[in-house]
Amino acid sequence: MAIGIVKEVIGPVVDIEFPAGQLPDIYNAVTIDSEDQVIEEAKARGIKITLEAMQHLGNN
Structure with missing residues (x-):
């Protein structure tokens, strides 16, 4: 399992950056x-979101 960083959200599109490979x-x-x-306010909300990987852009 890789851990990525959400870089941008535009409507239904979520851009997530993962380590190379x-x-x-x-x-x-x-x-x-x-x-x-890492933001304490986000931790307290107890939110879980499941997305689907639809496209790869670049190597990460």
Whole structure:
């Protein structure tokens, strides 16, 4: 499992950067959990979001 960083959100599109060579496969689930966030306010909300990897742009 790779850990990525959300870089940008535009409407339904979420741009996530992963370490080189650790991209999720197309159509695989990508999970965002507020407990893993560095911002304390986000941790307290208890939010879990599941996205689908639809496209690879670049190597990360």
